[in-house]
Amino acid sequence: MQAAIHATQMPIGLPDLAAVGRLGAAIARRLTVGDAVLLKGDLGAGKTTLARAILLALGHEGETPSPTFTLLQSYALKLPVAHLDLYRLKQPGEIEELGLDDALNEGAALIEWPEQAEDYLPDDALTVALGAEPRMAVLSGGGRWPTLIPGIVQEAA
Numbered sequence: 001m002q003a004a005i006h007a008t009q010m011p012i013g014l015p016d017l018a019a020v021g022r023l024g025a026a027i028a029r030r031l032t033v034g035d036a037v038l039l040k041g042d043l044g045a046g047k048t049t050l051a052r053a054i055l056l057a058l059g060h061e062g063e064t065p066s067p068t069f070t071l072l073q074s075y076a077l078k079l080p081v082a083h084l085d086l087y088r089l090k091q092p093g094e095i096e097e098l099g100l101d102d103a104l105n106e107g108a109a110l111i112e113w114p115e116q117a118e119d120y121l122p123d124d125a126l127t128v129a130l131g132a133e134p135r136m137a138v139l140s141g142g143g144r145w146p147t148l149i150p151g152i153v154q155e156a157a
């Protein structure tokens with residue numbers, strides 16, 4: 001049944017940074033080893049802001065530099081997290097050199113601009129599609145995420 005594949009696609013309004021904080025906390029609470037969170041959306045849509053909210057909820061204190069040039073930034077938290085920004089990836093295969101597989105073996109990965117290497121990313125990822133006008137997100141995903149998304153949206157509202 002084709003329709004069922006995209007059945008769990010839930011929108012949530014993000015009118016201010018507090019709302020992003022709640023969404024970040026609701027996602028962080030459910031993250032485990034091997035999880036990838038794909039952060040989609042145009043320039044300025046709020047991908048890095050949500051990644052920072054997730055890191056904060058996982059106990060990160062201090063700087064969270066955008067991995068625009070390093071492409072991958074690691075955080076040694078209770079759940080190790082890799083934050084990736086693939087905007088400057090020259091070709092999809094280049095992602096194999098970044099150590100994403102190792103990062104997913106150890107912990108979770110938050111990935112901005114996943115469109116740049118779609119074929120190399122896990123099918124069971126949580127996808128958060130962000131928009132700036134109006135500020136909002138649409139959550140969808142494979143694996144266990146369809147069962148978790150309604151709870152995330154409820155907690156973050």
Ligand SMILES: Nc1ncnc2c1ncn2[C@@H]1O[C@H](COP(=O)(O)OP(=O)(O)OP(=O)(O)O)[C@@H](O)[C@H]1O
Pocket residue numbers: 014015016017019020041042043044045046047048049050112135136
């Ligand atoms: N829900 C929101 N409400 C209000 N302001 C927001 C919200 N989300 C993000 N912002 C603000 O929008 C700006 C851009 O956000 P951010 O850097 O997270 O975008 P991005 O999607 O990562 O952009 P890029 O594609 O350049 O990496 C920041 O100043 C941030 O504080």
Ligand SMILES: [Mg+2]
Pocket residue numbers: 047048049066085112
């Ligand atoms: Mg960004």
